[in-house]
Amino acid sequence: MKKIGIVACILLIACSIIATGQTAAPPYSGPDKPEITDGPQGGYLPGNKVLVNHEYTYTAMTTDPDGDQFYFKWDWDDGTESDWLGPYDEYGTGTHAWEEAGTYYIKVKAIDDPNGDGDLSDGQESAWSETYKVWVRKPLFHVVEGVTIFEVQSTVLPQEVIQAQIEQLESQQYESQESQQQQST
Numbered sequence: 001m002k003k004i005g006i007v008a009c010i011l012l013i014a015c016s017i018i019a020t021g022q023t024a025a026p027p028y029s030g031p032d033k034p035e036i037t038d039g040p041q042g043g044y045l046p047g048n049k050v051l052v053n054h055e056y057t058y059t060a061m062t063t064d065p066d067g068d069q070f071y072f073k074w075d076w077d078d079g080t081e082s083d084w085l086g087p088y089d090e091y092g093t094g095t096h097a098w099e100e101a102g103t104y105y106i107k108v109k110a111i112d113d114p115n116g117d118g119d120l121s122d123g124q125e126s127a128w129s130e131t132y133k134v135w136v137r138k139p140l141f142h143v144v145e146g147v148t149i150f151e152v153q154s155t156v157l158p159q160e161v162i163q164a165q166i167e168q169l170e171s172q173q174y175e176s177q178e179s180q181q182q183q184s185t
């Protein structure tokens with residue numbers, strides 16, 4: 001009787017382990033915390049500069065543990081957020097133009113759409129991504145004779161190069177005025 005008792009006890013434990021294992025199936029979950037992977041962060045070099053009132057596109061990525069498609073919402077750190085944009089499988093983008101110069105720390109979060117119907121009320125949100133620093137500035141313009149405008153890359157180009165460009169533009173301007181005067185006389 002004692003042996004039977006032990007066997008029964010072991011069976012009971014085994015059964016409860018199996019039962020527990022079944023209820024511990026992978027739980028439904030929202031997308032992983034996204035990461036911002038690409039987009040200009042500001043500077044003087046072409047391809048990286050971010051000027052006020054120009055649109056720039058940023059890329060983020062994440063995955064959903066259940067394989068659901070998901071949507072991104074961007075926080076542009078100027079008091080505005082995007083709508084939920086998507087659906088995406090891995091990478092998604094957001095586009096924004098800042099109205100004021102300054103340093104912004106943008107971030108993005110994701111929500112999945114388990115039944116894939118575009119209604120996100122059944123979705124679960126991820127955490128916000130780490131922030132991504134964007135330096136937005138006003139363009140630096142030089143106006144020569146009120147006509148020629150170009151951006152001076154003052155932290156990239158030596159001052160003498162800038163001065164040479166200005167002088168060249170001024171001489172072109174002078175020559176064109178000379179030729180116009182000759183034509184009119």
Ligand SMILES: [Ca+2]
Pocket residue numbers: 028029030031064065066067068112114
């Ligand atoms: Ca999911």
Ligand SMILES: [Ca+2]
Pocket residue numbers: 113114115116117118119120121122123
């Ligand atoms: Ca849905």
